[in-house]
Amino acid sequence: MDDELLNDFIEESVDLIEKVKVALAHWDNTEDKVEAINSIYRWVHTIKGGCGIFNYTTTAHLAHSLETYLGDLRKEAQKISAAHISHIHQEIEKIENSFFSQNSEVSTSVEIKQEPTLEFKTEYFKPYVDDNTELLNDLIKDGFSFFEVILPKDLADKLIEKLKEYGFSPIDSYEREEGIATLCFVKLEAESKYIQSIENLVTHYQGQWCSPKPEVQKKDVPKSQAPAQTQEVLRVPLETVNSILDHVWELFLVRNQMNHLFKENKNFLKDNHAFVQQFESLDNLLERNIHELESKTMSMRLSPIKKVFDRLEKVVEEYCQKSSKKIQLHIGGAGIDLDKKVLDQLNEPLIHLIRNAIDHGVEDSTQRIQKGKSTNGNVTLSASLQGNEVHIFVKDDGKGIDANKILESAKRKGLATEHLKTEQEILELIFASGFSTAEEVTDVSGRGVGMDAVRKSIQELGGNVSLETKVGKGTTFKITLPLTMSVSKCLIVEVKGLEYGISTKSVQSIEKISPHALKKNGVDEYYEFHGDLLPCYSLDVSEKDFRREPDLPISNIHVCVTKVQDKLVAFKVDNILQTLNVVIKPLPTLMEKHPYLSGVSILPAGNPIFILNVYENLLRNIQDRSGAKNVKRTA
Amino acid sequence: MLNEQLNEDDFQEQVIHLTFSYGKKRFCAPVDTIKEIVDLPVIIPTPVSLEHTLGIFNLRGTVIPVFDPFDFFIKEFEQRGPLFTHFLQKQKTRLLIFEIKSGVLSSIPVTEVNKVELSQNELGSDHFIEINSVPYEYFDVNKVWEKK
Numbered sequence: 001m002d003d004e005l006l007n008d009f010i011e012e013s014v015d016l017i018e019k020v021k022v023a024l025a026h027w028d029n030t031e032d033k034v035e036a037i038n039s040i041y042r043w044v045h046t047i048k049g050g051c052g053i054f055n056y057t058t059t060a061h062l063a064h065s066l067e068t069y070l071g072d073l074r075k076e077a078q079k080i081s082a083a084h085i086s087h088i089h090q091e092i093e094k095i096e097n098s099f100f101s102q103n104s105e106v107s108t109s110v111e112i113k114q115e116p117t118l119e120f121k122t123e124y125f126k127p128y129v130d131d132n133t134e135l136l137n138d139l140i141k142d143g144f145s146f147f148e149v150i151l152p153k154d155l156a157d158k159l160i161e162k163l164k165e166y167g168f169s170p171i172d173s174y175e176r177e178e179g180i181a182t183l184c185f186v187k188l189e190a191e192s193k194y195i196q197s198i199e200n201l202v203t204h205y206q207g208q209w210c211s212p213k214p215e216v217q218k219k220d221v222p223k224s225q226a227p228a229q230t231q232e233v234l235r236v237p238l239e240t241v242n243s244i245l246d247h248v249w250e251l252f253l254v255r256n257q258m259n260h261l262f263k264e265n266k267n268f269l270k271d272n273h274a275f276v277q278q279f280e281s282l283d284n285l286l287e288r289n290i291h292e293l294e295s296k297t298m299s300m301r302l303s304p305i306k307k308v309f310d311r312l313e314k315v316v317e318e319y320c321q322k323s324s325k326k327i328q329l330h331i332g333g334a335g336i337d338l339d340k341k342v343l344d345q346l347n348e349p350l351i352h353l354i355r356n357a358i359d360h361g362v363e364d365s366t367q368r369i370q371k372g373k374s375t376n377g378n379v380t381l382s383a384s385l386q387g388n389e390v391h392i393f394v395k396d397d398g399k400g401i402d403a404n405k406i407l408e409s410a411k412r413k414g415l416a417t418e419h420l421k422t423e424q425e426i427l428e429l430i431f432a433s434g435f436s437t438a439e440e441v442t443d444v445s446g447r448g449v450g451m452d453a454v455r456k457s458i459q460e461l462g463g464n465v466s467l468e469t470k471v472g473k474g475t476t477f478k479i480t481l482p483l484t485m486s487v488s489k490c491l492i493v494e495v496k497g498l499e500y501g502i503s504t505k506s507v508q509s510i511e512k513i514s515p516h517a518l519k520k521n522g523v524d525e526y527y528e529f530h531g532d533l534l535p536c537y538s539l540d541v542s543e544k545d546f547r548r549e550p551d552l553p554i555s556n557i558h559v560c561v562t563k564v565q566d567k568l569v570a571f572k573v574d575n576i577l578q579t580l581n582v583v584i585k586p587l588p589t590l591m592e593k594h595p596y597l598s599g600v601s602i603l604p605a606g607n608p609i610f611i612l613n614v615y616e617n618l619l620r621n622i623q624d625r626s627g628a629k630n631v632k633r634t635a
Numbered sequence: 636m637l638n639e640q641l642n643e644d645d646f647q648e649q650v651i652h653l654t655f656s657y658g659k660k661r662f663c664a665p666v667d668t669i670k671e672i673v674d675l676p677v678i679i680p681t682p683v684s685l686e687h688t689l690g691i692f693n694l695r696g697t698v699i700p701v702f703d704p705f706d707f708f709i710k711e712f713e714q715r716g717p718l719f720t721h722f723l724q725k726q727k728t729r730l731l732i733f734e735i736k737s738g739v740l741s742s743i744p745v746t747e748v749n750k751v752e753l754s755q756n757e758l759g760s761d762h763f764i765e766i767n768s769v770p771y772e773y774f775d776v777n778k779v780w781e782k783k
Binding site: 245246247248250499500542585589590596602606607608609610 | 691696
């Protein structure tokens with residue numbers, strides 16, 4: 001994981017340095033110089049932060065200097081001269097050179113091949129270990145553990161047979177005076193059911209688990225002797241990846257059509273068994289390869305949000321090492337996959353929010369104890385899918401944000417405050433550029449660079465950031481982002497003759513029933529679910545009925561149960577056709593947006609479908625139907 | 636031949652256009668504004684009423700909207716429901732696909748698509764073009780979608 005994070009950091013920093021250079025090169029032609037200098041400032045701030053996490057100390061210091069210089073400069077952006085630009089250029093080049101020289105130091109720092117990291121109770125296995133260093137190192141890397149035992153000579157054979165039954169072959173044995181010294185390896189998680197037996201054996205025969213040594217000495221070697229980096233990275237234009245994905249899907253459709261053609265003509269081919277068999281075999285192979293290709297190509301576009309969350313964990317770890325505050329980071333919803341482009345842009349704002357939470361939000365242990373809180377501050381980072389949006393929360397249980405202090409600070413800075421009526425409007429001031437109530441600028445935050453940058457970054461992604469806070473209790477920042485592309489498991493349902501996709505995350509339970517099984521009260525319908533009556537709504541997306549025979553009665557319907565505003569409700573669909581993993585894309589650009597439509601997708605057969613926002617649809621239904629509550633059974 | 640008086644038109648660059656019928660009107664558009672012409676595919680109708688939108692279709696993995704910017708088909712669409720595509724098929728309708736800007740595609744249902752070469756003089760500056768004494772309205776893709 002750390003290697004992956006480091007690679008991401010290196011890539012991101014290279015991008016940011018390049019962005020700064022391009023911005024400087026186009027400075028004379030830039031219309032909005034205030035925005036341009038603010039952007040350069042944010043990028044340098046991000047480079048500095050990342051360098052701090054990954055111990056690029058020299059580069060971090062250089063970035064910090066430049067950040068300070070830019071901080072003063074941006075107060076009077078219109079007066080920035082060619083001399084200033086030249087100076088910034090020189091500084092960014094120093095940062096770049098320092099960055100790459102530190103980077104190459106990291107990559108040339110190699111692990112000296114030492115003895116495998118096994119600490120033995122005895123010296124018996126040293127010759128074996130010396131001769132098999134590489135193998136043992138590989139096994140340790142793959143998560144294998146080793147144990148040594150001294151078995152009584154008369155029982156050794158039987159016990160070794162037992163170990164073999166458990167799947168562990170001894171890799172080395174020596175006959176000694178005291179018994180047969182035996183060395184074995186085991187991958188604990190694979191053979192966990194035998195672990196207790198092994199433990200008993202090891203304990204009984206005075207053996208031990210050979211643990212890896214905690215540190216491996218590193219030695220700088222000249223670049224020429226440095227081994228090549230193990231992971232090669234290729235930067236590919238986004239357009240190319242999109243084009244490949246389109247072709248993969250087309251390939252999939254063509255394959256489906258061929259398959260369909262074959263099935264239609266199977267009767268004519270039934271006497272040619274060999275052909276039919278071969279065709280089916282090749283077709284299966286083709287389908288598997290296409291799926292594999294699709295999966296690999298999708299992985300180029302999508303990435304789990306966990307990657308960003310892992311990085312934030314490091315931010316918190318690093319902070320806790322330098323500070324007296326104790327912070328517990330809780331993470332939820334890390335399994336969501338998002339477009340890489342979105343994730344790249346989310347890094348910066350989330351780092352700012354986390355830093356603000358831990359630096360300004362959470363109190364130190366003494367203050368927390370005085371307030372009756374736990375010693376450790378709690379910061380929660382979570383993500384969830386809601387309809388066609390991703391919601392990301394950064395929540396702390398710290399001191400909250402005092403609207404009065406915000407107002408005072410705004411007045412001191414000369415900002416207009418007369419028009420602000422509500423507390424929420426006052427709190428929105430924290431998103432103003434350069435606004436900070438922090439008494440001191442720390443290495444972590446307080447430059448007022450975070451919140452305006454956060455909002456701007458999120459808005460560039462088509463999203464928004466909002467906050468809720470309570471003085472003394474804590475603050476929650478909520479980032480809402482539209483889904484640009486995601487793979488989601490969907491129910492393909494039929495309503496009034498049209499097929500739609502509904503995310504399975506929207507549905508808790510499904511039942512096929514007769515329409516008459518629903519209880520009625522006038523035009524309102526109710527579905528009995530585990531002893532409770534839930535209001536049941538039609539998923540009335542379409543005003544038109546697209547069924548070929550709309551007057552034909554429906555013998556069965558499917559009722560799905562979901563939660564809307566923390567209450568269980570039911571909705572009905574005419575049919576549930578299948579469950580599929582589909583790629584949800586946003587509605588085509590020129591199409592009018594509608595709250596009931598989350599996006600579009602393409603089914604394997606080739607026809608496109610609309611993806612429904614069930615939540616919005618039902619919310620509207622609930623608002624229309626007045627006074628309905630869950631009815632409790634009385635008998 | 637060398638003694639013939641050469642017409643100024645003979646030196647004009649010919650620009651290829653496509654003429655087509657959309658609804659009950661004849662239009663003309665420069666060929667470089669048209670990305671593709673496809674035979675009528677399966678059009679999935681929009682379930683809710685969206686302005687000037689008939690539905691969507693799949694073109695090699697890309698979902699493209701089918702528009703009706705002048706609402707010529709809105710009545711048939713509402714009356715015929717699932718038979719609307721069948722109605723279009725009977726008319727030998729094809730879809731004309733435009734690229735409004737990079738990566739942004741849209742389409743309209745058209746019939747009677749023909750190629751014609753026009754000189755700058757013939758194009759003129761009006762919003763309509765006369766071809767063989769028949770008037771064709773000039774279909775400026777960007778203006779049509781800007782208005783809508």
